[in-house]
Amino acid sequence: MTVRVLVVDDSAFFRRRVTEILEQNRRIEVIGSANDGREAVDKAKSLRPDVITMDIEMPVMNGIDAVKEIMRSAPCPILMFSSLTHDGATATLNALEAGAADFLPKKFEDIARNRDDAVRTLQDRVLAIATDPAARSARAATPPPAPVSRPSSRTARPQVDKPGTSALDRIRQRSDERQQRQQTSEGTTAATTNLTINRNYQVLAIGTSTGGPVALQKILTQLPQNFPYPIIMVQHMPAAFTKAFSQRLDGLCKVKVKEAEEGDVLKPGVAYLAPGGKQMLVDGSASNTRLRIREDDSGRITYKPSVDVTFASLSKLFGGKVLSVILTGMGADGREGARMLQQHGATIWAQDEASCVVYGMPQAVASAGISSRSISLTDMAKAILKEVGYQ
Known part of the structure; x- marks a missing residue:
């Protein structure tokens, strides 16, 4: 089953580059793009992608705030692109805490020693973090989820996955748990x-x-x-x-x-x-x-x-x-x-x-x-x- 991807970056050149690389794999389809975080949030709700690739530094709404909003309103696995600097590392870790699933260097030459390996790495990461077919069908058939409620106490016990929990439900649950970091059961x-x-x-x-x-x-x-x-x-x-x-x-x-x-x-x-x-x-x-x-x-x-x-x-x-x-x-x-x-x-x-x-x-x-x-x-x-x- 095809993995449907939304590509988000304020650079038109980078959006085209990512799209071309992903669509070389027949299992991946790019269904849309966005040039800022606010547009990414809107398209995440309307298109219901299986995976989003996301830049960090963008106008209107940055990638970290976009991740937080998407995980609240339209949970979806998100792959961040980051610069290999200390500031880039800090921002990426913030994005992961907000709910992003994984990250890759934005400069493809930093991903692997040659272009073919870098292309395969990006494709493989997108496929790896994609939700399963049942979750994709459920996301396409249901309206956007309501915001996840958060316990008021910092010591509240996090939810435990129950038998039969779908991948989408697990994403929502992990999003909520990340908001409660530092808690002790x-x-x-x-x-x-x-x-x-x-x-x-x-x-x-x-x-x-x-x-x-x-x-x-x-x-x-x-x-x-x-x-x-x-x-x-x-x-x-x-x-x-x-x-x-x-x-x-x-x-x-x-x-x-x-x-x-x-x-x-x-x-x-x-x-x-x-x-x-x-x-x-x-x-x-x-x-x-x-x-x-x-x-x-x-x-x-x-x-x-x-x-x-x-x-x-x-x-x-x-x-x-x-x-x-x-x-x-x-x-x-x-x-x-x-x-x-x-x-x-x-x-x-x-x-x-x-x-x-x-x-x-x-x-x-x-x-x-x-x-x-x-x-x-x-x-x-x-x-x-x-x-x-x-x-």
């Missing part, structure tokens, strides 16, 4: 009052890609300051973004969050984010572990940072004393690293399909029989806390 608050450290573990490792920034924020903001293990995080993200993302998380979380640096000593209650464009490994001993950050100019490994690379190094140093989680993301990065961890006796969990933006990476470990549990994003922090010893 009642169950998690109670769980942090009593800790008996689970000595079966020495580190928590998390790997993710598309949809990961929001997923990581949702989990980390629920962890207490005295979390008993160091946290290793690999998020597929450009080099210009990981610093801004780690700083944002550090300002929101009780645990300390930092972009990993060469020689960092792992400490409990500190979350280390792999720097974009490089590989992160662990070295030393289980009782005195340091991070090694390595340049990677080879074409052998697609992702930089790579979950597989980091997880493999964890398996060699910590063996089975790793609690590892694979969250939402395209592709299968993390499967082989998780397999190595599993062979040493480590615990592997995967995010469930219903709560994923893209059920690629979690599906890879689940289908291979590597993960022992599939857990909703809503319940992931609570499950982690219970596993490590909070009662």
Whole structure:
């Protein structure tokens, strides 16, 4: 079934370029375009696209405000285009918090080493975040949804996906949950009052890609300051973004969050984010572990940072004393690293399909029989806390 796309950008040249690239794929149809955020909101309501590509800097209404309004009035997966600068990173993270599903660099030469790869990447991202056929049919047949009501309390428990929930309903639900960031569920608050450290573990490792920034924020903001293990995080993200993302998380979380640096000593209650464009490994001993950050100019490994690379190094140093989680993301990065961890006796969990933006990476470990549990994003922090010893 064809994925229907609305292209939004204030540059007519860029709109044409994106349209031409997308329509090279027979599974994609561009059904309209808009040159500012306000027009994007109006056309999202009238055309009901399956995916919107969105610029950030635009006249009349910018991309971030347009995302917020679309997610309130006509929920739809949105792919942002961003500049690879610190300001661009901050704006993109704001858009993801507002409800955008994913992002790509606006300069196509920054997406991949050659044009053909860049074209395929854009097409693949649009197809990956598109909602399923049932949701598309429902969106075409029903009037625009009413604005989502928001709980007045910051500690209200987020909604949980119910069996049979459509993809469109999940988009609406995730939009509402993003508006409630920094909240702590009642169950998690109670769980942090009593800790008996689970000595079966020495580190928590998390790997993710598309949809990961929001997923990581949702989990980390629920962890207490005295979390008993160091946290290793690999998020597929450009080099210009990981610093801004780690700083944002550090300002929101009780645990300390930092972009990993060469020689960092792992400490409990500190979350280390792999720097974009490089590989992160662990070295030393289980009782005195340091991070090694390595340049990677080879074409052998697609992702930089790579979950597989980091997880493999964890398996060699910590063996089975790793609690590892694979969250939402395209592709299968993390499967082989998780397999190595599993062979040493480590615990592997995967995010469930219903709560994923893209059920690629979690599906890879689940289908291979590597993960022992599939857990909703809503319940992931609570499950982690219970596993490590909070009662």
